[in-house]
Amino acid sequence: PGAGRMTRPEALAYKPVKSPQITETRLETGEVVLEYPLAVRPLVAAVARRLGKSQDDLIQMKKLQLDVLGTSVWDLVDGKRSVRRMIHIFAETHRLDKKEAGVSVTQFIRELGQRGLLGLR
Numbered sequence: 001p002g003a004g005r006m007t008r009p010e011a012l013a014y015k016p017v018k019s020p021q022i023t024e025t026r027l028e029t030g031e032v033v034l035e036y037p038l039a040v041r042p043l044v045a046a047v048a049r050r051l052g053k054s055q056d057d058l059i060q061m062k063k064l065q066l067d068v069l070g071t072s073v074w075d076l077v078d079g080k081r082s083v084r085r086m087i088h089i090f091a092e093t094h095r096l097d098k099k100e101a102g103v104s105v106t107q108f109i110r111e112l113g114q115r116g117l118l119g120l121r
Contacts, residue, residue, distance in 0.1 A: 011083065013082050015081060015082050015120065016079075018077055019036065019118065022117055031066055031070075033066070035063050035064075037060070037062075072090065073090060088101075
């Protein structure tokens with residue numbers, strides 16, 4: 001691996017944690033809807049301040065509805081389980097092979113990480 005890149009075993013040892021800025025709502029179907037603040041670009045914030053808007057006026061909330069599989073992975077995020085353990089549980093629960101489960105779980109974690117909804121420790 002190049003500089004700054006981690007190996008697969010290192011990545012799988014991380015423990016995903018949910019952002020404290022998220023509001024979680026569970027639908028009757030069991031699926032989860034996440035509501036989170038959208039980051040405001042610095043230039044937009046500067047213009048808004050000049051117009052007399054406060055930081056709170058600028059916060060836009062975004063919603064993301066997870067499907068059944070996404071909800072299943074989300075429910076495994078507890079800050080204690082490693083990505084490796086989550087993949088194992090996900091594979092067993094959904095009767096997938098480890099490789100399929102690994103792709104699904106890691107892709108989900110990566111996407112939510114890019115949105116700032118999950119961190120790794």
